[in-house]
Amino acid sequence: MTSSVVKRIGIAIVEQSGTYLVGTRGPDSPLAGYAEFPGGKCLADEEPATCAMRECFEETGLAITVERLLLRRDFTYSHARVDLHFFLCHPAEPSQIETEYNGYRWVPVNELPSLKFPEANELVVHLLKQMSFCQWTRDQVYLVPTTVNPTEIAAQIYSRVCRTDFTEPGFCVVNLGSSLSSVEFRQLMVDITRQMAIVHQRQTGKTLIYISAGRFDQQTTTRPHLDGGPEESLLMLGYEPTRVQSEVEISDYTQCAQHLGISPTEFMAQHNPMFHAGFELLRPYSYRLNEFDVAAYQIVVINNSSAPIDGKSWLGVLHTATILTPDESQRRVINSTMIAPALPGTPDVVPAKELEEFIQTSLVRRKGYDKPYLEDDVN
Numbered sequence: 001m002t003s004s005v006v007k008r009i010g011i012a013i014v015e016q017s018g019t020y021l022v023g024t025r026g027p028d029s030p031l032a033g034y035a036e037f038p039g040g041k042c043l044a045d046e047e048p049a050t051c052a053m054r055e056c057f058e059e060t061g062l063a064i065t066v067e068r069l070l071l072r073r074d075f076t077y078s079h080a081r082v083d084l085h086f087f088l089c090h091p092a093e094p095s096q097i098e099t100e101y102n103g104y105r106w107v108p109v110n111e112l113p114s115l116k117f118p119e120a121n122e123l124v125v126h127l128l129k130q131m132s133f134c135q136w137t138r139d140q141v142y143l144v145p146t147t148v149n150p151t152e153i154a155a156q157i158y159s160r161v162c163r164t165d166f167t168e169p170g171f172c173v174v175n176l177g178s179s180l181s182s183v184e185f186r187q188l189m190v191d192i193t194r195q196m197a198i199v200h201q202r203q204t205g206k207t208l209i210y211i212s213a214g215r216f217d218q219q220t221t222t223r224p225h226l227d228g229g230p231e232e233s234l235l236m237l238g239y240e241p242t243r244v245q246s247e248v249e250i251s252d253y254t255q256c257a258q259h260l261g262i263s264p265t266e267f268m269a270q271h272n273p274m275f276h277a278g279f280e281l282l283r284p285y286s287y288r289l290n291e292f293d294v295a296a297y298q299i300v301v302i303n304n305s306s307a308p309i310d311g312k313s314w315l316g317v318l319h320t321a322t323i324l325t326p327d328e329s330q331r332r333v334i335n336s337t338m339i340a341p342a343l344p345g346t347p348d349v350v351p352a353k354e355l356e357e358f359i360q361t362s363l364v365r366r367k368g369y370d371k372p373y374l375e376d377d378v379n
Contacts, residue, residue, distance in 0.1 A: 005073070006081045010051030011039030012089045015066055019106035020128065021060065022115065030079050035115040037086075038062075048085035056089070060101035063092040070283075071088050071127060075120035085361065086124045093136065116227065126283050136169045142291055143174045150188065154195030162200065162299045163315050166258075170303040170317040173248045173289055175296050178241055184357045185216075185297045186335050189238050192299070193339055201344060206233075210348040211338040213358040216365035218334045219326045221243060223319035224251045224273040224282060227304055230340040232314045235302040238335035241295050245324040246332065248292050254315040255369060264316065273318065279284040279288055282318070304338065333364055 008167055014037070025034045038056035042048055049066045056064050071086040091097055099106065107115070112125045114277070143156055153174060160172040173339040176185070197208035228237055257267035271278035300319075307313030322330070335358070348355065364377055 001056065006083050006288070008042040008048060008051075008083045009039060009085065010038050010042055010046075010048035010053075010055060011084060011086045012052040012066075013037055013057040013070055013128065014056065014062065014089045014091065016091055016106060016375050017107050017346065018096060021056075021104050021106045021114065022112070023059070023099065023102075023104040024195070027107055030077070033066055033116075037121070038278065049087055052085070052089065053088045056080065060104045062101050062104075063238055064089040065092050067288075071124050073120065073123065077120070078117075082120065084120055086218070105148040130214045136287060138291070140169055141172055141289070143172060145174065145176070148176065150191040151195045154192045157299075157301050158196050158199045160305050161195075163303065164312055166252075166255050166315070168257055169250070169287070170252065170254075170315060171319070172301055173292065174299040174301070175291075175293055176298065178296050180297050180332075180364070182362075183360060185240065189236055189299060189335060189337065190355065190359060193236060193337065196339075200341065204340045204341070205344075207344050207346065208339050209342045209346055210350040210355060211340050213335075213337045213350050213355055214365065215333065215335050215358065217331045218321070219332050220321050221323050222320050223279060224249070224253070224286075224320045226268070226306060226316065226318060227338060229338050230305055231305060231307045233304045233338055233340040234302045234314075235319070236298075236337045236339060237300045237302065238337075239294075239298045239300065239334070240333040241297060241332075242332045243294070243325075244327055245294060246292070247322040247324065248289045249320050249322070250287045250289070250302065251318040252281040252287075253282060254305075254309065254316050256282055256285045258309055263308050264270055265272050265308075268306070331364060 002176070009193050021038060022035050023038065024198040025032050025036050027033070038059045039052055042051040049069070053064055053066060054064060067088045067090060069085060070088040073084050075082050075084060109128055112128060117125055140160060141155065145153055157172055157174065160168050161170060163322050176188070193208065193210070201207045223364065251273065253267055253273070254264045257264045260267065262270065271281050273279040302319050303316045305314040305316055306318070307317035309315060350358070366375065366377060
């Protein structure tokens with residue numbers, strides 16, 4: 001007979017380079033012989049995340065950090081009712097990883113479904129398999145050029161971002177350090193865009209043109225979204241050094257749409273992540289930019305497309321920012337440009353004079369619909 005008492009359980013889903021820490025339940029445990037993730041019952045007044053970290057260390061000897069709650073579910077076994085909190089975690093010292101921890105070993109994500117987990121864990125195993133689609137390598141996402149060569153940088157950005165299938169991320173981050181001036185940074189953004197246009201014309205017969213260019217102080221947390229633009233478009237966002245701490249995350253909504261058997265446009269209509277259900281649906285397809293460096297000049301290039309999945313069109317992703325330390329006395333300056341394919345000879349939507357002003361101006365837009373009381377200023 002199942003007890004009416006619900007046991008709160010904290011479980012650590014510890015990830016390292018696409019593998020997960022898995023053990024086997026002992027012969028004297030309920031569900032003996034089943035595979036298990038580190039975890040156990042919460043102590044009185046103990047938060048489930050704290051429980052997951054404690055139990056992992058007690059069972060394996062591995063210290064971990066919690067990234068986020070991956071899944072929570074209530075489940076009734078024949079021997080107990082449980083309130084399960086699964087947390088996505090990482091080793092606290094990733095450079096000092098061992099192959100085994102007290103019988104727990106690292107299992108590649110594609111091998112997890114072959115293991116016999118308790119029934120309540122099957123959904124989280126499914127989620128981890130889905131998340132493998134967003135386990136891009138560091139080299140696929142982050143570029144740290146040793147020399148500032150617009151032609152070389154443009155080629156590397158193009159191959160990662162201008163995707164027509166799911167072998168590339170659809171986004172990348174270029175860290176340019178802190179030695180540039182703001183004007184030099186914006187000029188480099190334009191130079192890279194022009195070189196990307198050459199690459200695009202060589203590959204498709206079309207060029208790339210500017211749809212918009214602006215400069216603003218962005219300190220409002222957003223949900224995953226597309227910026228309004230043509231069906232095929234890119235965002236090139238130039239982040240200037242700031243003291244305002246933030247997190248940036250990319251969500252592959254196009255791949256999620258493919259798995260659901262619908263188009264990207266249908267996904268946004270039926271599962272818009274501005275609402276909670278759509279937001280949760282995208283979690284397994286989301287990638288946090290953990291090496292986003294607020295102290296550096298960075299270019300984040302994002303495929304902003306909503307085109308169909310036809311093997312020819314660009315496949316887009318959504319982006320979001322969480323502002324951790326908003327501070328109206330500071331600035332979080334983003335130099336934002338939108339770029340789109342066009343026939344050769346098509347002029348930029350942004351006139352040449354405005355593009356030059358974008359490069360040279362010291363004006364920062366601050367006033368918006370959410371903060372109408374702010375005044376634009378010079379930075």
